Amino acid sequence: MKVRQKEDPELVFYAGKFNIHGLGEVEGCDDTFGCDLFFIKDLDVFLQNSNEWKDMRSAFKEHDLITDNSNTRFFEPTCEE
Numbered sequence: 001m002k003v004r005q006k007e008d009p010e011l012v013f014y015a016g017k018f019n020i021h022g023l024g025e026v027e028g029c030d031d032t033f034g035c036d037l038f039f040i041k042d043l044d045v046f047l048q049n050s051n052e053w054k055d056m057r058s059a060f061k062e063h064d065l066i067t068d069n070s071n072t073r074f075f076e077p078t079c080e081e
Contacts, residue, residue, distance in 0.1 A: 001014065001015060001016055001045060001048075001074075001076065002045070002046035003015045003043045003056065004044050005038065005042055005044075006042055006044055013030045013038075014028065014029055015027060015029070016073055016074060016075060017072055017073045017074070018073070018074065022037065024039050024040045025038065025040070026040060028043075040056045040060070041056075041057055043056040044056060047059065048076060049064070060074075063077070064077075
């Protein structure tokens with residue numbers, strides 16, 4: 001899924017998994033810079049279901065983003081359940 005830094009919204013990365021060795025970090029990657037770690041509090045996420053950018057912390061709180069059973073990946077829910 002698409003994520004961007006709040007400080008520099010022009011840079012869009014793709015992310016979908018947490019850094020399992022750090023708290024509150026996700027791994028973001030793109031074709032130009034490669035991969036890097038970012039704090040959730042510093043990111044906005046593009047939600048395809050609502051077609052909008054949203055603060056990543058708010059997206060988790062409001063269940064617009066959910067995690068897998070191992071709590072290593074995150075994604076948008078595919079159904080209301």
